[in-house]
Amino acid sequence: MGKLILIMIVGLAAAMYFPDTRAVLLEKGEPVLRPVFVWSAQREIEEIIRGVQQTENSERRLPERREWVRWVESRYAGNASRDPWGNLYQFEVQDDSFAVSSYGPDREMKTEDDIRDVRVRNWRAKPRS
Secondary structure (H helix, E strand, O other), rough: OOOHHHHHHHHHHHHOOOHHHHHHHHHHHHHHHHHHHHHHHHHHHHHHHHHHHHHHHOOOOOOOHHHHHHHHHHOOOOOHHHOOOOOOOEEEEEOEEEEEEEOOOOOOOOOOOOOOEEEEOOOOOOOOO
């Protein structure tokens, strides 16, 4: 039983790291693995949020929209700019807050399964787009 669990964990790790494997796994096992993918997206968003806050504190600015994917991928291993369902993490900036979000399991924006984390900005300057 322990070996089966280990194989499942290794398979899931490979699926999360390699986009091609992720697509196959999603197609076949998504209903069973949905809670794991949601949890993974929440953890990845939290990690990205911490990085955005560190950048804001040290550089007095947030990543710009046009540099978002490059910014995320330069700081995190693997295909960090994409959620477990293969969509790019979204980045939104307001004068007083910012948000990182995933379209969630249905891969459609502004639906109830979206995963989103909004934080108040530490340094309030006009956002750059």
